[in-house]
Amino acid sequence: MGRKPxxxxxxxxxxxxxxxxxxxLIDYIKKNGHGRWRSLPKHAGLLRCxxxxxLRWTNYLRPDIxxxxxxxxxxxxxxxxxxxxxxxxxxxxSKIPGRTDNEIKNFWNxxxxxxxxxxxxxxxxxxxxxxxxxxxxxxxxSTRHMAQWESARVEAEARLSMESLLLRPASMSKNxxxxxxxxxxxxxGDSFRKKNGQYGVACQSPISSLSTKFRSGSSLxxxxxxxxxxxxxxxxxxxxxxxxxxxSHTAYAQDMMTGSDDSSSYELGYSxxxxxxxxxxxxxxxxxxxxxxxxx
DNA sequence: AACGTTGCCAACCGCCCTATA
DNA sequence: CTATAGGGCGGTTGGCAACGT
Numbered sequence: 001m002g003r004k005p006x007x008x009x010x011x012x013x014x015x016x017x018x019x020x021x022x023x024x025l026i027d028y029i030k031k032n033g034h035g036r037w038r039s040l041p042k043h044a045g046l047l048r049c050x051x052x053x054x055l056r057w058t059n060y061l062r063p064d065i066x067x068x069x070x071x072x073x074x075x076x077x078x079x080x081x082x083x084x085x086x087x088x089x090x091x092x093x094s095k096i097p098g099r100t101d102n103e104i105k106n107f108w109n110x111x112x113x114x115x116x117x118x119x120x121x122x123x124x125x126x127x128x129x130x131x132x133x134x135x136x137x138x139x140x141x142s143t144r145h146m147a148q149w150e151s152a153r154v155e156a157e158a159r160l161s162m163e164s165l166l167l168r169p170a171s172m173s174k175n176x177x178x179x180x181x182x183x184x185x186x187x188x189g190d191s192f193r194k195k196n197g198q199y200g201v202a203c204q205s206p207i208s209s210l211s212t213k214f215r216s217g218s219s220l221x222x223x224x225x226x227x228x229x230x231x232x233x234x235x236x237x238x239x240x241x242x243x244x245x246x247x248s249h250t251a252y253a254q255d256m257m258t259g260s261d262d263s264s265s266y267e268l269g270y271s272x273x274x275x276x277x278x279x280x281x282x283x284x285x286x287x288x289x290x291x292x293x294x295x296x
Numbered sequence: 297a298a299c300g301t302t303g304c305c306a307a308c309c310g311c312c313c314t315a316t317a
Numbered sequence: 318c319t320a321t322a323g324g325g326c327g328g329t330t331g332g333c334a335a336c337g338t
Contacts, residue, residue, distance in 0.1 A: 016306075016332080038323070054324075055307065090326060105327075106305050 013047040017056055021046060025053055026061055059102045066098025070107055078104055079112060 013021075028044035034057060037050035046053060059065075070078070074096055081092045089101035089108075096104065 014308075036323080049308090051309090051324085052307075058325095059306075087327065101326075102306075109328095110304055 012049050012052075014049075014052070017060075021048065022056070022061060025056060029057060029061075055102075059100045062100075064098060065100060070099075074099065075112065078108065079116070082108065082112075 024044055024046055028040065028046075032043070034040070034054070037054040040046075040050055040053050041048045044053075048056075077096055078092060081095055085091050087105075089105040093099055093101040093104050
């Protein structure tokens with residue numbers, strides 16, 4: 001037995017909304033408020049599905065919606081939030097006043113994703129040259145510095161997840177949608193943002209790329225080799241991996257903490273030996289002492 | 297000018313969760 | 318405990334405009 005459709009498709013208008021319909025909906029909501037979306041069209045005299053009315057209101061007609069192009073600040077916020085939350089558009093939208101989840105999702109899919117994919121490819125090129133030991137001598141200081149910071153950033157994200165695991169009350173739901181946002185708004189997130197801001201980093205995190213790639217069934221994976229071995233990033237995917245559930249940042253961090261060897265899944269690659277070396281090599285005040293602990 | 301292609305975005309679809317009777 | 322309504326969410330689609338040939 002299937003679920004009842006949200007509304008009877010017969011006699012229901014679909015497609016683009018006319019200005020007249022918009023006006024009717026706005027008038028009705030102004031007078032009566034919203035809620036009871038299923039019965040709203042009947043009461044308002046609209047030949048629309050209630051769901052369609054709700055979407056039209058929340059995505060377009062709501063008075064607090066900001067229209068027009070995204071500002072660079074909004075772009076940065078979206079990228080950073082997406083790196084923490086993944087495709088949880090509603091959660092991202094809740095942190096960007098005046099923008100709807102639909103708008104952010106569209107913006108991401110049509111602009112940012114392409115741009116970041118381009119960046120990612122550039123980064124991969126740079127990474128392969130940075131991480132190739134035989135070329136180590138020929139790296140420019142800026143490239144090397146970039147590599148150090150990218151490593152630091154990867155670890156910072158894992159650390160955020162680890163700290164959040166430790167801070168999380170037992171009663172908190174695993175699916176608590178505001179969970180990362182709370183961390184993001186905490187001092188932990190603040191220090192993370194400062195580091196990013198300082199270096200103008202605004203690219204998708206490798207970790208979130210990882211979970212996104214898993215979700216989309218794409219091929220880039222990171223695998224963790226047997227304990228203590230140095231491994232590299234991998235661009236292959238096994239049939240087992242294809243069927244794997246995507247792993248959250250938290251789960252990723254949990255693996256790091258427990259050392260659990262879901263071994264076919266992760267190869268820490270540049271975030272293991274090489275990144276430790278890079279980080280320990282990093283000049284300046286860093287708060288990456290926890291890595292020393294991890295490294296034993 | 298005509299046609300095909302591409303990109304954008306509003307709207308839709310189906311699944312899921314929660315509240316309530 | 319179960320069924321159902323209400324609503325939220327993320328992924329996908331379709332129509333339109335801009336652009337290229």
